[in-house]
Amino acid sequence: MLDEVRGLSAYTAYNANVDAIVNLKPEVVQGLIDSFGADEIRRKIEEYPRRIEEPIDFVARLIHALKTGKPMAVPLVNEEMHRWFDETFKYDMERIGGQAGIIANLMAGLRVKKVIAYTPFLPKRLAELFREGILYPVVEDGELKLKPIQEAYREGDPLKVNRIFEFRKGMKFKLGEEVIEVPHSGRFIVSSRFESISRIETRDELRPFLPEIGRQVDGAILSGYQGLRLQYSDGKDANYYLRKAKEDIILLKEADIKVHVEFASIQDRKLRKKVVTNIFPLVDSVGMDEAEIAYILSVLGYRDLADRIFTYNRIEDAILGGMIILDELNFEILQVHTIYYLMYITHRDNPLSEEELAKSLEFGTTLAAARASLGDITKPEDYEVGLKVPFNERSDYVKLRFEEAKRKLRMREYKVVVVPTRLVPNPVSTVGLGDTISTGTFLSYIALLKKHSK
Template sequence: MNIEKYLKNLSNLSIFLAYNANVDAIKYLNDKDVQELIDLFDINDIKKKIEEYPRVIKSPLDFVARLIHSMKTGKPAEVPLYDDEKLQSWFNQFKYDEERMGGQVGIISNLLSILGLKKVIAYTPILSKKQAEMFVNRENLVYPSIVNGNLVLKKPIESYREDDPLKINRIFEYRMGVKFRLGSEEITTPQANRFIVASRPENLRIEIKDELKEKLPEIGKIVDCAILSGYQAIKEEYKDGKTGDYYLKRAKEDIKLLRKHNKGLKIHLEFASIPNRAIRKKIADNLLPNVDCIGMDETELANILHVIGYDRLSEEILKKSRIEDVVEGSKILLDEYNLEIVQVHTMYYIMYLCGKDNPLSDEELKETLEFATILASTKAALGNIRNVEDLKVGLGVQYNEYGDLLTTIVEELTKKPENKNYRMFLVPSRLVKNPKSTVGLGDTISSGAFVGYVSFLKNKLNS
């Protein structure tokens, strides 16, 4: 594909991003690291805890059990950490290999700034100095503030607040082929992936503060699109009496305010792992009907289907990851929530499902997916994308070995009578065998595809 032409299209695009950024403290696990963690506990206690499958990490044992489960299956996982000082101290004792920008807004805003979008307005309700320093220092990346009642867009490093706390997620990355013993069982990781211990500080609220909220119509007027994420941090209850329902109501208000003076504003919701089923259901019911596009991996798709009543299909996707089931699940979401596009990314492919009447051509839709795979392979190979020249690395990575088979399956599905009202497109991933990092690959894929999609739509409107 012509990357230069694609980037030129993006250079006339402005975007708003909310709500989550954090610092990622990353540890790369080897055989010895994992074995030492296991040896801290009784094997039977670990096995029992794995069966219990804790959805919140309240003890070191909870962490080790969920980590082993993730490594054994080779599937990514993100589990919230109970807000407790002793537990924080236990995690602080690890020697982390590096610290870098984390959170969907943080990762995506840095990437889109580097790709040369006209303006990237990134918002997170807490912005400490250390966090602000992790945003790339470029003219097109700004943070919205209120000064003397007016909306002011300044660089994040000029916008931080001294009293804001720092949110740190601990990321445990592992490669394919890591070996360790759990009693008599020898486990080898089937593929590279990561386990995230997600910080959920009590004072982090997924919201846009009131003084800025009033200016959302003004922000909506100056951008072409928005990516909203971070809803996985919403809790059912808070110590001050507020509830998840309160913050979901505010989130719906934010979307309406952004569109107040820009009815054509395209909004993408980037889904994430949400262990709390009640919150997951409420996010689906309250937010999906109010956005245009959704991005997620196949596990997250299965999790949404589970809470909206499609248990059998959800289980099939979790067990077998068959494309036929992923397509069926995507159709359900597209129809039930009146979405414009459902985008699913997995280790082996990225796929769109949309209605027959989508205004973009087949070639344009495929090109956005192709660009997304180049971004992902670049990030996987290098760990980070620092400039557009880096994309040559991703372009040089080969498609995975199942590419032709996956493409053929989708082409056959397209011909089936039950799919006559849908269009579906699949591009195989360019698979980096031993990636430097897997954190943020889904966010990279989704955002790359979405901004490409909006840029093509904008070109059509202006032609």
């Protein structure tokens, strides 16, 4: 399967950012406390700021996260604070973040034939984190050019940095007279949420060339719609950007390619409904986890089933929910990734057999197991590492529950395939595993369809 996947070309858009990692040391935390004062920090913790607008907001929420040992993410809304963070902390590592960024680098690591990646903002610091060989579409002298992405950066483009502060159990520091010992390891994420970087779109000069890009690839993977806002200060709104996003998909599909959307949880119910009802019916394939099935069912009006999925997390509820989503939104195939199993739901007339669909899912979980084992996929041979990872200890239970679900549910009109995941007990990294599964399954799905068409 690997060779067939590597023979494909793919386009991915829209969301990419810099992930800047800090492994917190006690002396750094102590330095922050000494700078701002224990009393002021305690006062701010009581206020519990929900957004970071100034440095004291960050310090208060960080100390609170360390004290409780709970992983947390707080949005940064003041763009001016980039400089403060960069001057205050030494980053242990910068890597690509955002679904489209992770997917592009994964495909480049596998040496997929051609990888075209697009993000509406490409500052130099971000461009340098993409792998060699990735191409970026630009318009020069009225023609489409594909440039190495590192050379295509634009001065002055806004920068999205998510700063990830990793902390370890047992770390000690003093808040005034109080000695704090961190009870659990975890991470505190400061995610950039500026208006300037929350516009998911193809630039106007490039949009007419999307059919040409479509003709150069076998499939497109689109993501990042969760970054939209309902309203913008210039009078535009989510509807404006979703109209543009629909136009992008229609133009890409002029070339008769498959388009996959990688969904991510959208907290705002109104925005979630807009994205789901506007985007899903135009694409062929959608990837999500079981919680996202429940979120979508909730906006489609199936509240009871959504609650059952959240409460009991049973395979038969996820299957039923998936069949409803597939029918209501009328796309070709739904791919679901959970910790213990992967699932495809498609209609009975899908040209692939259930054995072929299972093969595609197994490719996805093997690729993710390789990434979890190594931390990243940097060369095609890394895939072999995933083959050595055993299927998870609940595999037999998953198969049993799936057989029970088949007896309970009316599935004659569908092909539903479930395979257990390969699970790495102590992963080097868990970042991007869902994106890795979705990329592996979508590319292998296209490769198998191409075999049929021949």
